[in-house]
Amino acid sequence: MVNTDKGSHDGLAKCERCGATEIGLNVASGLLRCNFCRHEWSTERVSETFRSEADIGRLSGIVIGSGSTDIVPSAEQVLTFKCSACGAEVVIDTRNSTQARCHWCRNKLSTNTQVPNGAVPDMVLPFSMTKDAAVAAIAAFVGKRKFFAHPKFREEFNAENVMGVYLPYMVVDINAHAGYIGQGEHLTRSYNVKRGDDTESRYDADLYDIERDFDLHIKGLTVESSSERRDQNVLQNTNNIINTIMPFDVENAVRYDSNYLAGFTSERRDSNVEDLSSIVQTQAEDVSRHSILKTLGFYDRGVRWGREQVDMRGQRWVAAYLPVWLYSYHEEKPNGRSFLHYVAVNGRTGETMGSVPLHQKKLLLTAGAVQVAGTIVFAIFQMFG
Ligand SMILES: [Zn+2]
Ligand SMILES: [Zn+2]
Incomplete structure (x- = not known):
């Protein structure tokens, strides 16, 4: 301590x-x-x-x-x-x-x-x-969403x-040590082959063993x-x-x-600290996995890890x-429940x-309008198609 x-x-x-x-x-x-x-x-x-x-x-x-x-x-x-x-x-x-x-x-x-x-x-x-x-x-955040916002909220x-x-x-x-062992595929050729009347696409790839071992x-x-x-x-x-x-x-x-x-x-x-340590472990693993992405560009057909390990050596x-x-706002729902909305900066x-409480009627109307427009466009294509 x-x-x-x-x-x-x-x-x-x-x-x-x-x-x-x-x-x-x-x-x-x-x-x-x-x-x-x-x-x-x-x-x-x-x-x-x-x-x-x-x-x-x-x-x-x-x-x-x-x-x-x-x-x-x-x-x-x-x-x-x-x-x-x-x-x-x-x-x-x-x-x-x-x-x-x-x-x-x-x-x-x-x-x-x-x-x-x-x-x-x-x-x-x-x-x-x-x-x-x-x-x-x-105000700018709420303003952009005014049209859909519930009138009471506005x-x-x-x-x-x-x-x-x-x-x-x-x-x-975190001071950690990370190790990964797996395999990655690199595409060498893609081509088509004829099989009877059909054409099939095929590819050749090299398979590599990959290992990453580093301090994090x-x-x-x-x-x-x-x-x-x-x-x-x-x-x-x-x-x-x-x-x-x-x-x-x-x-x-x-x-x-x-x-x-x-x-x-x-x-x-x-x-x-103890209540949060598993969240921190998971986040450290995410950071670690993300940090090696830039070294894996060559394996354009993907990488599969057989073993992934992040050992925590020290934490502060x-x-x-x-x-x-x-800015917080309590929305009273029709079912009597209250829903907390807020805008955070x-x-x-x-x-x-x-989050802004929505005006359901306006949402439904807009969704309906989009659907109608979609139907019209479709109908026109049918006519000329
Ligand atoms: Zn005093
Ligand atoms: Zn003073």
């Missing part, structure tokens, strides 16, 4: 220049900003400290950040701090937030040390896209309901650490949309500080908060994807 909250402290988080506690993220610069004196600073980039890319080849065993340790179900969720400005006891309910304001002196207090309840990760990738830009991206669409959320992920670096370094594999969003049941929610707005530039993530979350909401991690797990702008790249 790597201690990733070394030097962090709870309580009053003060601007080092003027001592104010009104600190938030300046989305334009990606830095923390004192809202009183405008001083800006950042916590250190994690890729320069405990997630150094140069180290991937040296990873062995399982290394985890101290913010990625197993969640302790009995861990205290509500923490009490003494406000060092006025001495009052201030409560932070870490289920909802890692910050609270002192009710007597109005200073802001933060939890930055890692409580074993999944609320404080190792690193955070700050938003770099403003709310205005996200609202514009969402009426109720309100850009003000767009929220910035930090979603929990595990970012995994995977950097920044990103897996959801909220079990609810990993649930791929699209009948109840459209949560897998989040996967389509990847990737995030996790190499720019910085050490966690509660002030990056001021003004945003966040979702707590509820999965441990780092818990992260990644930034997503969300990657808070770094602006990549946008979502």
Whole structure:
């Protein structure tokens, strides 16, 4: 385990220049900003400290950040701090937030040390896209689909309901060794032969034994650490949309500080390393198989593997908060069930994807029109054919 909250402290988080506690993220610069004196600073980039890319080849065993340790179900969720400005006891309910304001002196207090309840990760990738830009991206996404959108959805669409959320992920670096043994076919000649009145196409191919054996370094594999969003049941929610707005530039993530979350909401991690290890193994195998494709172009008639193996030599797990702008909408279905739709925007790249409740009547009409047109075209061909 790597201690990733070394030097962090709870309580009053003060601007080092003027001592104010009104600190938030300046989305334009990606830095923390004192809202009183405008001083800006950042916590250190994690890729320069405990997630150094140069180290991937040296990873062995399982290394985890101290913010990625197993969640302790009995861990205290509500923490009490003494406000060092006025001495009052201030409560932070870490289920909802890692910050609270002192009710007597109005200073802001933060939890930055890692409580074993999944609320404080190792690193955070700050938003770099403003709310205005996200609202514009969402409005454009909905606008393109307006014709088919349900009228109630169109009426109720309100850009003000767009929220910035930090979603929990595990970012995994992998040092592995991969081996493949199989056979591939390369076409040498194709030709036709006459058999009675018929012509048959034939081909000649050379058959090769193929072997691939290599070290594999995977950097920044990103897996959801909220079990609810990993649930791929699209009948109840459209949560897998989040996967389509990847990737995030996790190499720019910085050490966690509660002030990056001021003004945003966040979702707590509820999965441990062990719960996610089979997903990571499968994804590593996919990456590995994909990485050798470019060496197999010669085998134009295909490759068949008899043995495929990816041995994990070392893994490094780092818990992260990644930034997503969300617009969500509950559609009440006629059967009384509610269906969650949402549009999500990657808070770094602006990549946008979502689901919009559809107006069934318009869909049916359009489908009908296409069919009618198809029939007419067919009829004309019949006439002239
Ligand atoms: Zn200041
Ligand atoms: Zn106080």
